[in-house]
Amino acid sequence: LEVLSCPELALTDFLPALGEEGLAVYRGAVEAAPPSRQRFVLEVELADADGDVDRAVELLAEETTGPWYASIVERLLGAGRGEEAMAWLDRAVAAGRVGRRRFWDPPENADIVRRRLDAPRAIELYIGAGRPDDAVELAHRLFREDPGADAYDLLLDIAERLGRRDREREAALAWIDGHSWRDADIPIALALHEGDVERAWRAADRWGADDAWQKLADAAPQPRPADAMRLYEEAVTRTLGRRSTRETSQRIAQFAVRLRDI
Numbered sequence: 001l002e003v004l005s006c007p008e009l010a011l012t013d014f015l016p017a018l019g020e021e022g023l024a025v026y027r028g029a030v031e032a033a034p035p036s037r038q039r040f041v042l043e044v045e046l047a048d049a050d051g052d053v054d055r056a057v058e059l060l061a062e063e064t065t066g067p068w069y070a071s072i073v074e075r076l077l078g079a080g081r082g083e084e085a086m087a088w089l090d091r092a093v094a095a096g097r098v099g100r101r102r103f104w105d106p107p108e109n110a111d112i113v114r115r116r117l118d119a120p121r122a123i124e125l126y127i128g129a130g131r132p133d134d135a136v137e138l139a140h141r142l143f144r145e146d147p148g149a150d151a152y153d154l155l156l157d158i159a160e161r162l163g164r165r166d167r168e169r170e171a172a173l174a175w176i177d178g179h180s181w182r183d184a185d186i187p188i189a190l191a192l193h194e195g196d197v198e199r200a201w202r203a204a205d206r207w208g209a210d211d212a213w214q215k216l217a218d219a220a221p222q223p224r225p226a227d228a229m230r231l232y233e234e235a236v237t238r239t240l241g242r243r244s245t246r247e248t249s250q251r252i253a254q255f256a257v258r259l260r261d262i
Contacts, residue, residue, distance in 0.1 A: 001029070001030070001033045001036070001038050001039060001042070002038075010045075011026075011042075011045045011046070011048075011049050012048065012049055015049055023049070026046075027046055030042045030043060030046060040059065040113075041112050041113055043059055044056055044059050044060060044071075044112055044113060045112055047059060048075075048112075053075055053076065053078075053079045053081070056071075056075055057072050057075060057076065060072045060075075060113065066095075066115070067088075067091070067092075067095075067115070068113045068114060068115045069088060069089075069091065069092035069095070069097045069115055069116070069117060070092070070097075070114040070115060070116060070117040070118075071112070071113050071114050071115075072085075072088045073085045073088050073089050073092070073117060073125075074114075076088065077125075082129070085125075086125065086129050086131075089117070089122060089125055089126075092116075092117055092122070093122070093138060093141075096145075097115055097116050097117065098116065098117045098118075098119055098122045098138065098142070099116065099117075099118075099119050099142050099145065099146070119138070119139075119142050119151075119154060120154065122138060123135045123138055123139060123154075123158055126138065127158075127161075127162075132162050135158055135162075136155075136158060136159060136162065136164070136168060139151075139154055139155040139158050139159070139168075140155060140168070140171065140172070140175075142154070142155075143155050143172060144175060147176070147186050147190065148186075148189070148190075149189065149190065149193045152172065152190055152193065155168060155172060156168065156169055156172075176190065181207045182207075183207050183208050183209065183210040183212075184200075184203040184204045184206065184207035184208055184209050184210075184212065185209065185210050185211050185212040187199075187200070187203035187207065188200045188203050188204060188209060188212040188215070188216050189212055189215070191203060192215060192216070192219055197216075197219045197221070197222065197223055198223055200216055200219065201216065201223070201224055201227065204216055209231065213231045213234075213235065214231070214235070216228070216231065217229075217231040217232055217258075217262070218258075222262070225262050228262050229259055229262050232255050232258055232259040232262065233259065235255050236252055236255045236256060236259070239251055239252050239255065240252065
């Protein structure tokens with residue numbers, strides 16, 4: 001209760017040693033403590049030790065920083081209450097609490113309280129519940145929120161399992177084409193991820209390449225070597241405009257060598 005981190009030891013591992021008398025002392029200390037994050041976690045742990053799923057869900061749902069969706073879903077599933085678990089999963093999706101943890105998320109003890117559900121786990125739950133459309137829609141949503149190769153592969157893997165890979169891939173590509181990109185770096189990266197260099201160049205023609213210019217120019221086989229040379233020439237010109245240092249000189253030399261190779 002006096003430290004800043006959550007418990008590192010599970011209460012359930014010590015229940016036989018504590019016995020009823022020891023557990024009563026432990027519970028009394030928790031109940032006497034002022035409200036805090038530490039007390040909240042220990043209260044959930046006590047509810048788990050009591051086998052009181054309703055009390056655990058009540059605590060996890062009412063905690064001031066918001067529902068701990070993942071922990072609620074897993075406890076309800078463990079208790080065989082699938083319909084309630086899926087209802088909470090729907091709430092987590094609506095609240096944007098499904099997907100990879102972000103670096104700004106607060107620390108969480110995965111064994112006791114956890115807010116964000118992992119995307120593959122949520123999708124598997126939808127499929128297992130006979131809701132494939134919801135699984136695919138969630139995969140599309142996660143891809144639109146973070147359109148990287150990992151989310152793209154997850155979407156296509158799920159779609160392939162459901163026998164609709166081509167349709168969902170076309171939908172993803174249509175979303176990419178219809179999006180207003182600041183530059184083509186994301187479309188280029190996704191196209192190169194699939195080995196489609198021509199599509200990557202079309203994206204660069206439309207939105208312009210920023211940080212992804214070198215990967216595009218270095219793609220092999222290279223269908224547009226003259227354009228690849230132009231990207232390197234522009235990079236040399238940009239670097240020449242900077243303050244001259246040993247590092248910039250080396251970079252210009254590296255660009256020049258690559259330009260010669262192309």
